[in-house]
Amino acid sequence: MVDRISTAGSLLSDNSIIRRNQTLVRELQNQLSTGKKYQELKFYGNDANRLVDLKSDITARESYIRSTTLTEVVTDTYNAVLERMVEVADEVLKAADSTVAESDTFQTDTVTVSNNLFLEIESNLNLDVGGRFVFGGTRYEEAPVKDIRTLTNYTAGDAADTIETTPTLPKFEYAGGTLEQSYLVNGAAVGTAIATADPTDTFTFQETDITINDNRTVTYGITATNSAFQNLVESVLRLRSATQAGLTSDEKATFLAEARNTASTARDELRQLQTRNGVVMNELSRTRELHQDFININFAATEDIEGVDTTQVALELSAITTQIESSFAAISRRNQLSLVNFL
Numbered sequence: 001m002v003d004r005i006s007t008a009g010s011l012l013s014d015n016s017i018i019r020r021n022q023t024l025v026r027e028l029q030n031q032l033s034t035g036k037k038y039q040e041l042k043f044y045g046n047d048a049n050r051l052v053d054l055k056s057d058i059t060a061r062e063s064y065i066r067s068t069t070l071t072e073v074v075t076d077t078y079n080a081v082l083e084r085m086v087e088v089a090d091e092v093l094k095a096a097d098s099t100v101a102e103s104d105t106f107q108t109d110t111v112t113v114s115n116n117l118f119l120e121i122e123s124n125l126n127l128d129v130g131g132r133f134v135f136g137g138t139r140y141e142e143a144p145v146k147d148i149r150t151l152t153n154y155t156a157g158d159a160a161d162t163i164e165t166t167p168t169l170p171k172f173e174y175a176g177g178t179l180e181q182s183y184l185v186n187g188a189a190v191g192t193a194i195a196t197a198d199p200t201d202t203f204t205f206q207e208t209d210i211t212i213n214d215n216r217t218v219t220y221g222i223t224a225t226n227s228a229f230q231n232l233v234e235s236v237l238r239l240r241s242a243t244q245a246g247l248t249s250d251e252k253a254t255f256l257a258e259a260r261n262t263a264s265t266a267r268d269e270l271r272q273l274q275t276r277n278g279v280v281m282n283e284l285s286r287t288r289e290l291h292q293d294f295i296n297i298n299f300a301a302t303e304d305i306e307g308v309d310t311t312q313v314a315l316e317l318s319a320i321t322t323q324i325e326s327s328f329a330a331i332s333r334r335n336q337l338s339l340v341n342f343l
Contacts, residue, residue: 054298061291064212068288071210071220074134075281078222081124081135082274085232088117089270092235092263096242096256107243114240118148121233122183125224137223138206144224148183148233152190153241156251163234170230172237183233184224212287220280228269235263 095113100106125135125145132140152174154161160177163170171188173180181190208221242255 058295058298060214061295065288065291065295067210068212068284068291070130072281072284072288074129074132075220075277075284077127077129077134078277079274079281081127082222082270082277084124085121085229086267086270086274088120089232089235089263089267091117092232092239093260093267096235096239096259096263098253098256101242101252101256107245110243111240114236114243115149117236117239118151118233121145121229121236122148125229135222135224137221138208140208142185144185145183146185146187148236150190151181151183151233151237152179153244154238154255156241156244156247156255163230170225170233172234210284212284213291216287218280218283220277220284222273222277226269226273228266228273231262231266231269235259235266238262 091113094100095110100110103109122145126143127134128143133143134140136142136144151172154172154174155176158174158176161174162172164173164180170184171180171182173194178194180188180192180194182188206221207219207223209217209219211217236259238255238259242252242259247255
């Protein structure tokens with residue numbers, strides 16, 4: 001018995017196969033170009049929520065990495081500046097040596113050294129990194145320190161001339177304790193009377209914080225008002241005060257001894273700041289690495305859900321394309337059937 005299949009039925013069947021395969025071709029081409037199974041999350045079924053959570057976590061971690069990397073630039077800067085400030089303290093100790101004071105050129109040499117050290121301190125405390133004055137704390141938009149060389153020398157033999165430790169903002173009292181001055185841009189100007197309202201009582205520098213993960217905030221900022229810098233400026237100011245004309249040998253020796261003592265204190269405080277900053281640097285580095293490890297792991301997880309084997313997709317695409325071409329060829333032949341060929 002011979003089965004008879006109508007030409008129209010065959011054409012409809014081939015046409016249906018072509019349409020179905022064309023849809024599949026579009027899907028495979030999209031997978032090949034994007035490397036993903038689907039463009040829309042709704043097609044991933046139960047894995048859709050998991051994908052959303054993973055991608056949200058990855059985005060958050062990437063944000064933490066960016067902010068941490070920028071902060072590491074600042075903490076690296078702190079580390080370099082603190083090391084230089086320690087060297088400044090060492091230079092004060094050398095310049096304030098009692099044997100140096102016996103030199104005929106002590107006065108001119110020490111004035112030059114002192115002013116150069118003031119410039120060094122000012123330059124470092126006014127360091128600008130990426131448009132931010134890093135020793136300005138939360139007031140990063142303005143340079144925190146003015147020309148420190150303009151500070152007035154202390155009066156010999158007057159115990160009232162000293163750093164004022166309360167409030168903690170840098171103020172230096174002089175002229176028998178009747179006047180004060182500050183190295184801050186917004187601090188007490190040289191010659192400010194103590195009886196008047198003092199801007200440094202309300203002018204504040206606050207240390208800056210960074211959030212390194214959802215539950216952890218780290219304070220990393222070092223400000224120009226830190227006592228280590230106050231003592232460093234104080235040591236240089238006392239060193240320069242020893243160069244004043246008319247001082248007795250004892251007055252000069254007292255100034256130099258005070259410069260050495262204050263420089264030694266400043267150096268110890270600077271080393272403590274370096275240690276604290278080193279702890280922050282290590283925590284930032286470790287946290288950044290943990291975030292990056294998390295991202296790498298979760299990228300692999302999302303790839304397992306979303307990703308496709310592009311080689312396999314290419315093979316499937318080639319096979320389906322061949323099927324479509326064969327179907328078109330079959331339809332073409334049927335369209336050209338004569339009555340003799342049909343019979």
